[in-house]
Amino acid sequence: MDHLSTPEQVFAFRRSFGENLVHVHLYASEEDLHQRYDQLSGESSLSYEEVNTLNEQSRIVALKNDADVRIYTTRADARDTLVRVAARLHLYTSPDVRCVDVLIGGQFGSEGKGNVVAYLAREYDVLVRVGGPNAGHTVAASDGPYTYHHLPSGSRDVSARLLLGPGMTIRVSKLLEEIEACRIRPDRLYIDPQATIIEDEDLERERDSLVSVIASTGSGSGAAAARRILSRGKETVRLARDVPELAPYVGSPGNYHGSTVDRLEEAYRSGQSILLEGTQGSGLSIFHGIYPFVTSRDTNVAGCLAEAGISPSRVRKILMVIRSMPIRVGDPDGDQGHTSGPLKHPTTFNEIAAKAGLNAEALLTAEKTSTTKRKRRVGWFDWEQFRKACALNAPTDLVLTFADYITASNRNARRFEQLSEDTIKFIEELERVSQAPVSLINTRFNRETNGSNDLRSLIDRRNWTARTHARDEQWTLKN
CATH class of the missing domain: 3.40.440.10 (Adenylosuccinate Synthetase, subunit A, domain 1)
Structure with a gap:
């Protein structure tokens, strides 16, 4: 990866790397570019016009025309950009791969x-x-x-x-005991941040209503799943991402390795x-x-x-x-x-x-x-x-x-x-x-x-x- 800002630089890279070069051209509206510069420049005395070296329309058009991928970043954030570039580099797997x-x-x-x-x-x-x-x-x-x-x-x-997928229902204390008993390291286990946590109230609810009626195990899985559905928008639902003890296996916001x-x-x-x-x-x-x-x-x-x-x-x-x-x-x-x-x-x-x-x-x-x-x-x-x-x-x-x-x-x-x-x-x-x-x-x-x-x-x-x-x-x- 490299950052180029002139058609001449791009053409020089093409001579060196040929078809191996993928040119991604990022552009935005003038208003958006000014706003971004103002946010990033802080107390700088230089204006956007003074630091912008790419201001000739012919050179801008030349870069756009040469690009393999053009992304209008006014309507795409960094993650959107990453998806499109990764797709162009064929980093995503074809749907016909069955494994x-x-x-x-x-x-x-x-x-x-x-x-x-x-x-x-x-x-x-x-x-x-x-x-x-x-x-x-x-x-x-x-x-x-x-x-x-x-x-x-x-x-x-x-x-x-x-x-452990996002559909899992987890009793935290029991899972941690299992992890310890099986000697599982954090670099082996990945828990999806959206897995549901079983609380004490879930066990009590099942024990009172299901165990003696249909021989439920009373583990709280069903009650936890129902509570997750009925309590949307409330803070009473905990997911795996909300449990500090599970952080080594889940990851953190923005980088959920689980x-x-x-x-x-x-x-x-x-x-x-x-x-x-x-x-x-x-x-x-x-x-x-x-x-x-x-x-x-x-x-x-x-x-x-x-x-x-x-x-x-x-x-x-x-x-x-x-x-x-x-x-x-x-x-x-x-x-x-x-x-x-x-x-x-x-x-x-x-x-x-x-x-x-x-x-x-x-x-x-x-x-x-x-x-x-x-x-x-x-x-x-x-x-x-x-x-x-x-x-x-x-x-x-x-x-x-x-x-x-x-x-x-x-x-x-x-x-x-x-x-x-x-x-x-x-x-x-x-x-x-x-x-x-x-x-x-x-x-x-x-x-x-x-x-x-x-x-x-x-x-x-x-x-x-x-x-x-x-x-x-x-x-x-x-x-």
Whole structure:
């Protein structure tokens, strides 16, 4: 970059740099130029006419005519100017660059998304999380299981950049505890300044109105989102940008390094691989679930993309996670008649254990929600609900979890052909109904708290990896 003020200087630069030179011509009205000079000159005794060396109309016209970009700054500020110049320099990424993979739940949550995300996370440069602390994603690791409530699953075991989008609802004290437990440095974590803060009043409101009625987690996410909508124009709403403790991860006004749109644009331009981790499950969507037994946001792929600030045109893979036996959180304690929502084909974990040859007591111990530790209800597979989730999300890949609930022998499978015959038939039917491959199969969940068990619980049938996709995008950008 350089500042030139005469046609002769520009022509000399053109002789030296040829087509590599981009000439940006900034101009304004005479009145505006005088006002700017008066504001900047202070106590200077020189007038604008005395310092203005470019006053011959012919030379002004010559500069304008030579310019590659002409910007009338009377109607454009510095940021507007930057956008136009960056566009001329081709610094923005084409809309046809697809480098985002999205993982969402296909049922009523607790599909085992956390372990799947943690397995895939090693392939990605950027991990993005949406939702809030009402969704807990438990991950098995060599040093023991860990439940993520705010951070992307697997954050402590990889080196990827971590983004919390503007649609996040954040409980500050819990997030800071999570950051410390996972040893996350400020140069890895970026929190969008517009993420919503959950206050004490939000927890109280949900505890009084939702926990005992529809078995809400009572984490305050829904109440915080509602308060943000209803309190526009009031000072009662705090966003991430208003919390001093989050400043290392958010940034400051004028330089919000936590702005996910900017960080994502960098990733697109660099051809980096991005994994967006959805929250809860399709059947809990506030718009598409069975109202009122729903959560406070749209949990389908479109809603997750909107919360993260990612255009659908950036998506290359949509992975939908489904359990062999869908669950709902247990019905609320206390008042008779209240329920967390219907299950089409209800059964019990005792019945599943008997059919699959599993230990019923172990299932009952394990099948508690990650956030509230409430016992779960379970049902046989619901094909109608599954097809609706497929229609809403159009998955390119399916992930089947809890394969051992079909038969206990699946726990020992390391390859697809080692699965039971009934399991393979079930997978084939899933693929027919969804018209998508079952690319990952979780054969069991590692529940030993000491982490001593064999962690190989995923059968990977993909014909792609995030790394190979990223290389393809890099090739596209360069060529």
